[in-house]
Amino acid sequence: DWLFTTPLLLLDIGLLAGASQRDIGALVGLDAFMIVTGLAATLMKITVARYAFWTISTIAMVFLLYYLVAVFGEAVSDADEDTRSTFNALRNIILVTWAIYPVAWLVGTEGLALTGLYGETLLFMVLDLVAKIGFG
Numbered sequence: 001d002w003l004f005t006t007p008l009l010l011l012d013i014g015l016l017a018g019a020s021q022r023d024i025g026a027l028v029g030l031d032a033f034m035i036v037t038g039l040a041a042t043l044m045k046i047t048v049a050r051y052a053f054w055t056i057s058t059i060a061m062v063f064l065l066y067y068l069v070a071v072f073g074e075a076v077s078d079a080d081e082d083t084r085s086t087f088n089a090l091r092n093i094i095l096v097t098w099a100i101y102p103v104a105w106l107v108g109t110e111g112l113a114l115t116g117l118y119g120e121t122l123l124f125m126v127l128d129l130v131a132k133i134g135f136g
Helices: 002-017 021-043 047-076 081-107 117-133
Strands: none
Touching: 002 021, 002 047, 002 081, 002 117, 021 047, 021 081, 047 081, 081 117
16 A cells, blocks of 8 residues: 555645655655565565665665655745645654654564564554554
8 A cells, every 4th residue: 555655645745845746756756666675675585685675675765755855845945834834744744654664674574573463563553544644
């Protein structure tokens, strides 16, 4: 579902910011790349490949979050105060919650297995609720 829901979140915040279609498309493309490489990390059987894809996905996420702050932040700078305030709140929800996802993967059963399946599932469920419903 992340390949469907997260581009919608980025589209919404991009439209709110008044970002160009090119910038929104670039961010959505980077998001899709991040999700697909994260999925590859989960599906890999070879440990080195698993962590390599996790690293690639996490680096893509860092670029995505930077792009969200820098490019969309610049686009919203000319908007009225209510729009900027709403943008900042939504951007911060994305920044905080999305930054936790790779850590959750790493401590979960697919990564270092520091938590069991139930703990991992609970963590991802709470993250999804905050990231998506909190955003909405």
